Amino acid sequence: MKKWKASLQHMGKLSWLKQRVYRKSLLIILLAVCLPTIVIASGVKWIGTKQMESMVASSRDHQVALSAQRMDDALSYLEKISTQWAFNREFGVKLKSLETFYDYEFIRNIYTDLLLMKESNPLIEQVYLYLDRPGVVYTDNSGTIELKDADKPRFHRLLKADNSAMWLPEFGTVGAAGTPEKSALSLVYQLPADSIEPFGALVIYLKPSGVAQMLDVSSLDENGWTFVMDEAGEPLGSSAKSAAMAYTQQEVLGLVEGTAAGKGSFVYKGKDANYSVSYASFKRLGKPWTFVTVDSLDQLNSPVIAASTFVYVLGLIGLLIAVVTAVIVSRKLYQPIRSLTTMFRTEAPAGPEALDEVAFIADAWKRVNFESRTLEQRLEQQMPAMKEGFLLQLLQGRLQSAKPAELEERLRVFGWETEGVGYVTLGIRFHGLSPTSGRFQQRDSGLISFAAVNIAQDIMRISPFPYEIINLHDLSICVLLSCPQYDPLGERGDELYRIAEEMAGVLHRFLQTPTTICMSKMVLDVAAIPEAWEEVNRIVRYRDLDAPKQVLNAEDFEAQPGSGVQYPFAAEQELLQAIRDVQEEQAVQALERFSRELKEHTTKEYLFQQGMLQLYGNLQFGLLKNGYNPFEEESFSIREELASSTEIGEMMDVLRERVIVPYMQRIRQDFEKQDIRLKQAISKVVDEIQRNYAADLSLDQFADEHNLTPLTLSKAFKKATGINFINYLTDVRIHRSKELLAETDYKINDIAEAVGYQPTYFNRIFKKQEGITPSQYRELTMEKASDTED
Numbered sequence: 001m002k003k004w005k006a007s008l009q010h011m012g013k014l015s016w017l018k019q020r021v022y023r024k025s026l027l028i029i030l031l032a033v034c035l036p037t038i039v040i041a042s043g044v045k046w047i048g049t050k051q052m053e054s055m056v057a058s059s060r061d062h063q064v065a066l067s068a069q070r071m072d073d074a075l076s077y078l079e080k081i082s083t084q085w086a087f088n089r090e091f092g093v094k095l096k097s098l099e100t101f102y103d104y105e106f107i108r109n110i111y112t113d114l115l116l117m118k119e120s121n122p123l124i125e126q127v128y129l130y131l132d133r134p135g136v137v138y139t140d141n142s143g144t145i146e147l148k149d150a151d152k153p154r155f156h157r158l159l160k161a162d163n164s165a166m167w168l169p170e171f172g173t174v175g176a177a178g179t180p181e182k183s184a185l186s187l188v189y190q191l192p193a194d195s196i197e198p199f200g201a202l203v204i205y206l207k208p209s210g211v212a213q214m215l216d217v218s219s220l221d222e223n224g225w226t227f228v229m230d231e232a233g234e235p236l237g238s239s240a241k242s243a244a245m246a247y248t249q250q251e252v253l254g255l256v257e258g259t260a261a262g263k264g265s266f267v268y269k270g271k272d273a274n275y276s277v278s279y280a281s282f283k284r285l286g287k288p289w290t291f292v293t294v295d296s297l298d299q300l301n302s303p304v305i306a307a308s309t310f311v312y313v314l315g316l317i318g319l320l321i322a323v324v325t326a327v328i329v330s331r332k333l334y335q336p337i338r339s340l341t342t343m344f345r346t347e348a349p350a351g352p353e354a355l356d357e358v359a360f361i362a363d364a365w366k367r368v369n370f371e372s373r374t375l376e377q378r379l380e381q382q383m384p385a386m387k388e389g390f391l392l393q394l395l396q397g398r399l400q401s402a403k404p405a406e407l408e409e410r411l412r413v414f415g416w417e418t419e420g421v422g423y424v425t426l427g428i429r430f431h432g433l434s435p436t437s438g439r440f441q442q443r444d445s446g447l448i449s450f451a452a453v454n455i456a457q458d459i460m461r462i463s464p465f466p467y468e469i470i471n472l473h474d475l476s477i478c479v480l481l482s483c484p485q486y487d488p489l490g491e492r493g494d495e496l497y498r499i500a501e502e503m504a505g506v507l508h509r510f511l512q513t514p515t516t517i518c519m520s521k522m523v524l525d526v527a528a529i530p531e532a533w534e535e536v537n538r539i540v541r542y543r544d545l546d547a548p549k550q551v552l553n554a555e556d557f558e559a560q561p562g563s564g565v566q567y568p569f570a571a572e573q574e575l576l577q578a579i580r581d582v583q584e585e586q587a588v589q590a591l592e593r594f595s596r597e598l599k600e601h602t603t604k605e606y607l608f609q610q611g612m613l614q615l616y617g618n619l620q621f622g623l624l625k626n627g628y629n630p631f632e633e634e635s636f637s638i639r640e641e642l643a644s645s646t647e648i649g650e651m652m653d654v655l656r657e658r659v660i661v662p663y664m665q666r667i668r669q670d671f672e673k674q675d676i677r678l679k680q681a682i683s684k685v686v687d688e689i690q691r692n693y694a695a696d697l698s699l700d701q702f703a704d705e706h707n708l709t710p711l712t713l714s715k716a717f718k719k720a721t722g723i724n725f726i727n728y729l730t731d732v733r734i735h736r737s738k739e740l741l742a743e744t745d746y747k748i749n750d751i752a753e754a755v756g757y758q759p760t761y762f763n764r765i766f767k768k769q770e771g772i773t774p775s776q777y778r779e780l781t782m783e784k785a786s787d788t789e790d
Contacts, residue, residue, distance in 0.1 A: 224295035427536035568597035
């Protein structure tokens with residue numbers, strides 16, 4: 001669940017709408033997962049429906065051809081029989097010359113012939129014999145019917161037709177008394193059949209059920225039907241069962257009529273359904289007829305559509321799963337790029353950085369490589385000074401808070417081996433200038449130290465031990481040596497003593513100054529080097545004041561009787577370091593440690609008081625070195641309180657409450673005052689930039705005005721405004737130039753000088769800040785103003 005929430009939160013923060021690489025990877029994964037499903041579903045639907053339509057069309061073409069052939073055969077047989085009857089002599093000229101109303105025998109023969117004609121073919125429902133002159137109709141079942149005035153014109157038009165035989169789509173019957181009129185497909189022959197001036201007609205009505213039987217195609221579904229049309233597009237018969245089918249039939253009639261081919265098939269897309277239309281043509285009495293089937297495709301395609309719909313549903317489910325999967329996967333893929341982009345980007349992304357993270361990382365990597373090479377070169381140049389500074393702080397005990405592992409790591413960085421070795425310090429001290437030589441004065445102490453370092457370097461080159469020479473710039477030099485722990489003590493001590501003797505002699509001979517070299521005992525821990533150096537500073541007090549050169553070994557002073565007091569120098573250094581770092585809790589702990597160790601190594605009360613007084617004096621000295629005058633307070637009363645105290649707790653309370661705590665409170669107050677002073681200075685700098693942005697302004701100038709260092713002012717300015725001094729000045733100038741570009745018609749060169757830039761540099765810095773040139777910005781501003789007015 002946490003991963004899902006993280007993915008959704010990630011989409012909200014970065015998402016693929018903002019990050020190009022993330023968007024590309026997400027889209028690629030979505031396409032890879034979803035595209036096959038969409039293609040398969042679309043293919044199943046398109047190929048399946050097309051294949052089904054093709055199969056239906058092929059089957060319908062065959063069925064239509066058979067049905068058309070069957071209908072053609074049935075109608076041909078009917079035409080053949082009807083033609084024979086039309087040429088019967090009973091229907092010849094005699095019909096015109098005889099008085100048919102009174103020739104009962106002739107009339108009876110006519111009725112007989114009409115009845116026989118009806119019974120000769122099952123398709124015939126009724127047969128009419130029409131005589132124009134008397135205006136009567138003889139029927140096989142109703143006898144003789146005299147035509148009404150409304151019926152005479154339509155029967156008379158039968159004699160005016162160009163063809164002696166014809167098919168009529170719907171020709172109405174003549175209703176006898178109580179019999180309704182009805183229309184049916186009819187076959188008409190003019191009588192007499194071989195006369196150019198017909199006076200009658202033989203009308204044969206087909207049974208609607210017979211026509212429907214000929215139109216019946218058993219393979220059609222319930223939504224399919226058939227019909228026959230003549231050359232004029234008139235339907236001759238249809239099996240349509242509803243108004244919707246009749247409407248669709250009218251649409252299909254026009255489409256089939258417009259085709260020139262004798263047979264074929266096509267798909268008709270109706271309003272509510274799609275239909276497969278197949279047709280075939282045949283001729284009746286020289287006129288083309290078309291047999292047409294219309295079948296619904298929806299039910300035929302429903303399995304295919306259901307299958308494709310099922311695939312679409314599966315595809316949609318797969319799409320949802322794919323989206324979630326793609327977000328998670330693309331997030332995993334994008335995480336390294338995002339981490340690198342976040343690591344390299346220090347400011348808000350702009351321009352190409354926000355569009356293409358890969359290009360940004362490549363550029364940043366090149367920049368980092370260049371800066372790395374530059375820093376390596378600078379580091380190589382600064383390495384000697386850094387090494388000397390580190391060793392100097394180590395000797396003076398300023399790195400007491402660092403862990404031994406950290407100190408060893410730093411020594412390894414400077415090329416020292418720290419495994420299986422110990423450390424020995426040689427302290428070289430010059431105690432005065434030669435009164436007889438006249439070569440040096442007191443002010444030449446720096447020159448003496450520099451010369452002594454060079455001489456020591458030449459001598460130590462033959463040393464078998466790794467070494468480092470540190471100039472303390474107070475007429476003293478320290479030589480730090482690294483010695484293997486497994487070397488025999490006597491051989492190592494003899495070699496070190498020999499080196500010290502040779503160095504003391506050479507230094508005294510060349511510099512003509514009293515020289516003392518003190519050699520400490522070997523310590524096995526880097527953190528103990530300050531104690532070794534402190535040991536050197538202690539034994540130097542045992543030198544012979546009259547000796548011009550001498551070497552003192554700490555091993556020689558180990559068995560000498562002491563004063564009964566062992567001063568806890570390490571705890572004192574820890575206390576002084578905590579005070580320097582303004583760490584009150586650590587300072588109190590160091591004071592307790594000092595008191596505990598001092599008590600362990602003293603047996604008399606006055607000795608403990610002397611140790612605490614010594615500590616108080618050292619604290620005063622430390623405060624003076626940090627720039628604070630301890631004598632402004634009641635320093636003499638504090639000393640008297642320490643001297644008169646008889647309890648250890650009282651002495652510790654005096655130092656803690658009267659010295660350590662007030663000092664740290666004063667430090668914090670000074671920090672607060674410094675912070676207020678910096679805020680006031682930043683406010684004045686910002687006001688000056690806003691008022692005189694066109695002037696030649698610099699960070700060094702403002703630092704001098706407010707008695708601050710450029711580094712301090714720079715850090716305070718960035719902390720207060722969020723950006724550095726140069727970027728803030730650039731933003732103010734660019735903002736003012738944009739106002740001048742939009743509101744005035746000044747030349748761009750004049751605008752550049754007005755905001756404090758040279759024209760060429762102004763164009764470059766403006767494009768870097770805004771992404772377009774000043775000319776382009778002015779054009780865009782004018783276009784927006786014009787659109788607003790319109």
